[in-house]
Amino acid sequence: VFYPEGGLVRGPEVGKPRRGIGALGFWSEERILPVAIKGSDNKASGIKIIFGEPFYIKDIIAEPELKGDENDYMDAANAVMDKVKELFYAR
DSSP, rough: OOOOTTSSOOSSOOOOOHHHHHHHHHHHHHBOOEEEOOOTTOOGGOEEEEEEOOOHHHHHHSOOOOOOOOHHHHHHHHHHHHHHHHHHHHO
């Protein structure tokens, strides 16, 4: 389990991603399963875990040219976080 933000974020909003999830997606060439956790800021109302569809980084970023710099990884991390946001804010 990896949190794109670098750790669990408690609050009503999604946090900002860190480049590690983008780098991991490129390096491993494995699918990523986006998951949104809602309600961690108010456990009394219940916690909801929403699973999305698995995807490969190469399928959501057009023709990645990996140079090994931070921009490549941040672009990928932002794309991953966009998938998480779709789940978080859609339901």
